[in-house]
Amino acid sequence: MRKRILLTILAVVLCGCSQTAAPVPAETPMPEEVTPETWLDLWLDPFVNDGYTLPEFDQNGQPVAWTVADGDAEIRENCLYKTGQADEYEPVALTAQLADGSTVRYDRILLLDPYVAYVISYFSENGDEKETMKLAYTYNGSYWYKFNNDHTVLRAETGTGRLRDPAILRNKDGTFTVLATQGYDTDSIYVFDSPDLRSFSGERLLKVNTMSGRQAWAPEGFYDRTLDQYVIYWSSVKDNGMFRNLTADFQSVEEPVPLLDCGFPVIDGTIVKQGTDCLIVLKDERQPMEQYSRLFLGRSRNGWQNFTEFGSPLSGHQSEGPMVMKDLYVSGYYLVYDDYTRFQFKSLYTQDLWNGPYEETKTADTMIPLEDPAHCSAVPVTWKELERLIEAYE
Secondary structure (H helix, E strand, O other), X not given: OHHHHHHHHHHHHXXXXXXXXXXXXXXXXXXXXXXXXXXXXXXXXXXXXXXXXXXXXXXXXXXXXXXEEEOOEEEEOOEEEEOOOOOOOEEEEEXXXXXXXXXXXEEEEEEEOOEEEEEEEEEEOOOOOOXXXXXXXXXXXXXXXXXXXXXXXXXXXXXXXXXXXXXXXXXXXXXXXXXXXXXXXXXXXXXXXXXXXXXXXXXXXXXXXXXXXXXXXXXXXXXXXXXXXXXXXXXXXXXXXXXXXXXXXXXXXXXXXXXXXXOOOEEEEEEEEEOOEEEEEEEEOOOOOOOOOOEEEEEEOOOOOOEEEEEEEOOOOOEEEEEEEEOOOOOOEEEEEXXXXXXXXXXXXXXXXXOXXXXXXXXXXXXXXXXXXXXXXXXXXXXXXXXXXXXXHO
């Protein structure tokens, strides 16, 4: 019954407008100067939804005219829509006509149905199913539902067998990859392939830390369509911060490069793209934790390679493992984090990720019915994807 009711509500809403691979040399950073052509390239997301609004102007306020260069899609009132012949995952290329009359083609865009929910991955520190991946889902960020009744959906069979901090990212073809920490002191992370988050295969260890080789904590990742590469970023206290590797296939990676430098040790960063800029929520790892161990924000202008601005603390002490979910139905964002000394999740809400203010959500307004959860991550999904998951796990 609950499933039928939710389907009706969503339909109404949506009708509106084990070998370790060796690293290879790292790539040269992107130039600092940004042209209108590059600015638009940075602005376009790799995964867009039916009804996606395209930018009408470049960064200088000059008009931009868009046309569909390839794919079953059309543009109406500056919004990108699927046509009747479009696939569930429709590859699209766009052409932009700039103010000087020149045209630029932008490839590697995947047009999806609207997002209706988030699938949340997490693990437990204790119990019979500790250090395995579990899944939940939420429509609006505040009320969560269990998949598989809070039981394991994925466990590691190789390496240490200790699967921690699982994170799901969408691949450029619409499928998924799971990244996870392999215990504590190791140079490699877990990688799993999944077409639909119902089945998982290809378990392997991927070596990302070639420095101390001691730690690769809380790996996350995303697809960068401007590079046609995936970015894996992770933490190492032994190496004093956060690092990233580029990879084309999750089989081998480039040498690690520092992701940012804010002058003191940090871990557990999660990146959120907003237009041409990127924000990161991360944990202050200085000691003692009773004085630090709080979450704060960083910002990178024009891409994810320039984190130079940092804000004030957002959370109380003993906070880690942040996850950000944009409300899919009204404006606002949920920042969920691991209140790790009390084995629970807490949630903050804001209308503006960078400027705030942030308010702690009230217990009466939040339902997270998970036992002993730790370090979560979220990926948005369409109704078709969610329905298949509900059928599989319930």
